Amino acid sequence: MTTSDWPLELVVADTAALTAEIRSLTLKSIDGGPLPAFSAGAHLLFQVELGDGGPSPGTPEASRPGERCYSLVNSTDQSGYYEIAVKLETAGSGGSRFMHALKPGDRIRATLPKNDFPLHRDQHEALLIAGGIGITPILSMTAELSEQGAAYRLHYASRSPETMAYQARITQLCGERRHLHFDYGDPSQGMPLAEVIGQPASNRHLYVCGPRPLLDAVIATARALQWASSHVHFELFGAPLSQTGDRPCRVVLQRSGMTLDVPAEKSILDAMIDAGIDPMFDCRRGECSVCAVRVLSGTPEHRDYALSDDDRDHENLMCVCVSRAREGELVLDA
Numbered sequence: 001m002t003t004s005d006w007p008l009e010l011v012v013a014d015t016a017a018l019t020a021e022i023r024s025l026t027l028k029s030i031d032g033g034p035l036p037a038f039s040a041g042a043h044l045l046f047q048v049e050l051g052d053g054g055p056s057p058g059t060p061e062a063s064r065p066g067e068r069c070y071s072l073v074n075s076t077d078q079s080g081y082y083e084i085a086v087k088l089e090t091a092g093s094g095g096s097r098f099m100h101a102l103k104p105g106d107r108i109r110a111t112l113p114k115n116d117f118p119l120h121r122d123q124h125e126a127l128l129i130a131g132g133i134g135i136t137p138i139l140s141m142t143a144e145l146s147e148q149g150a151a152y153r154l155h156y157a158s159r160s161p162e163t164m165a166y167q168a169r170i171t172q173l174c175g176e177r178r179h180l181h182f183d184y185g186d187p188s189q190g191m192p193l194a195e196v197i198g199q200p201a202s203n204r205h206l207y208v209c210g211p212r213p214l215l216d217a218v219i220a221t222a223r224a225l226q227w228a229s230s231h232v233h234f235e236l237f238g239a240p241l242s243q244t245g246d247r248p249c250r251v252v253l254q255r256s257g258m259t260l261d262v263p264a265e266k267s268i269l270d271a272m273i274d275a276g277i278d279p280m281f282d283c284r285r286g287e288c289s290v291c292a293v294r295v296l297s298g299t300p301e302h303r304d305y306a307l308s309d310d311d312r313d314h315e316n317l318m319c320v321c322v323s324r325a326r327e328g329e330l331v332l333d334a
């Protein structure tokens with residue numbers, strides 16, 4: 001991405017430790033003026049410097065450029081600042097370390113707000129489920145729903161009260177509409193999903209944001225309860241791409257006449273872009289299916305949330321932004 005891809009230059013106005021691992025950052029425009037509007041559920045993409053834990057913001061030595069996506073936490077009518085919250089991922093590639101090292105006065109570039117996780121337009125009853133740092137877009141949604149006087153319930157899960165961010169604000173905002181769940185490291189003590197989700201109805205919409213296991217479990221439970229997919233909205237937090245045990249794979253692009261050796265830590269989409277191909281993509285998180293490509297041979301390991309069983313089994317599509325080869329080689333119609 002070029003500088004023009006990062007139209008916002010923001011200054012860190014404040015930071016605060018919300019838990020031992022989560023910091024909030026308040027960001028303002030350089031001149032103190034209003035910032036572009038956003039809707040609840042929106043995010044910004046930030047330009048970060050990735051390193052091995054060494055470089056601090058503003059010290060690009062031993063670092064490489066990267067990008068990280070963070071949801072906007074604050075209320076949509078607060079145009080003077082953006083608030084984000086960042087969980088420190090000690091095993092990550094350095095993006096969260098970079099964000100945690102930012103201090104008041106530091107500058108950072110970002111894209112304009114984008115929303116892949118909006119509230120449904122029509123009046124409805126909202127069921128909001130958040131896990132861990134996945135509370136960030138959900139918090140902005142609860143503020144908007146509260147402002148509208150809409151019917152909603154929030155179920156928010158964390159390991160323990162000490163690891164849960166924004167408890168006081170949520171209690172103040174949501175009152176008895178908020179339900180907190182702590183499993184203390186024991187998954188069997190987790191949120192009782194079937195009971196929490198309940199029966200579908202034409203005016204009920206479910207919103208879930210959190211780590212992949214929570215997302216998978218909520219989506220599977222909602223499907224089992226016969227919820228229509230159009231009423232289940234989700235956003236994944238955490239890297240959908242890398243999984244323990246990932247291996248390099250070989251991808252043959254039949255129409256392009258190219259063979260790519262894709263390293264374990266790289267997506268097929270990024271390998272295609274690096275090879276000079278111009279594939280279609282949007283979310284890069286397996287949520288939109290814009291990057292879907294037909295598989296001519298080989299067995300993909302599907303990691304997207306966008307394709308239907310029919311798309312996968314009969315149309316032979318795979319989302320190359322997140323999915324990989326289950327084993328061996330993939331031949332794609334690309």
Ligand code: FES
Binds near residue numbers: 287291319
């Ligand atoms: S770019 Fe959205 S699913 Fe791949």
